[in-house]
Amino acid sequence: MTTDLLDPPTGTTARPTEATPPGPPELVIRPKSGWGLIDLWELWRYRELLFFLAWRDVKIRYKQTVLGLGWAVLQPALLMVAFVGFLSRYANLSSGNTPYALFVLCGLVPWTFFTTAVTAAANSVLSSERLITKVYFPRLAIPFAAAGAAVVDFGVALVMLAGVVAFYGQPVGPQVLLAPVFMGLILLTAVGLGTLLSAAVVAYRDFKYVIPFIVTLGLFATPSIYALVSFDTGPAWGWANPMTALTQGFRASVLGGPIPWPAIAVSSAAAIGLFLIGCLYFHKVEDDFADII
Secondary structure (H helix, E strand, O other): OOOOEEEOOOOOOOOOOOOOOOOOOOOOOOOOOOOOOOOOHHHOOOOHHHHHHHHHHHHHOOOOOOOOOHHHHHHHHHHHHHHHHHHHHHHHOOOOOHHHHHHHHHHHHHHHHHHHHHHHHHHHHOHHHHHHHHOOOOOOHHHHHHHHHHHHHHHHHHHHHHHHHHHOHHHOHHHHHHHHHHHHHHHHHHHHHHHHHHHHHOOOOOHHHHHHHHHHHHHOOOOOOOOOOOOOOOOOOHHHHHHHHHHHHHHHHOOOOOOOOOHHHHHHHHHHHHHHHHHHHHHHHHHHHHHHH
């Protein structure tokens, strides 16, 4: 004989119930304010998003174009033709024992890479308005991915540079292995400056018109089309501009010649400092992006 369990207040039969399975863990997103540290761990968690954003930028850049990636070759090549055709004839610029065309191309390839990365990163946040206002992800992924997309252009331009070096029969020594180091420092400088400008462009739209001026001025302030004789006897901006030593170092690693290590050390410190300043300022103002973009 069985007896029912009665609920005293209601008089209903109480039946044992199954345990409710636990739900997914609750994720609480809290805004960070102030000059906080860079959350590299969060960026690493979203590394797949970073890759796909960079790949999206590459596809958008060459969508519905006839030459596609060929523009990555034409940009430095056409600039080289222009400078060789005019400056070598009328300005009488010296390139030592190296053919002037090859000398200029070794300076324009890293400079074009730098300007492409800075320009893309600086305008990336403003052009990602719909993405920023609808979904959460680390905002630093946007300028990082935009600058990283320029690496594809640089890889194509490197193939052209290797072909020109072989065409002129220029000997390449073991110090060419240092070229990736200089390019990494140039990318770090571009990411830092591009990230800083991307946050400034959102807050102050005037910076959008300053970027082309910075790029044009930087071309002549960087020894990409001429040789800087010495950092000791040269102009003061040779030390102030980190791209000066990095461009010199890249050219020396490809064509041979002395590498200005003291200036490289200063430029490396400047690149790291610019990267940290750009990321910290971006982190400080990113909470307001969705409201003012």
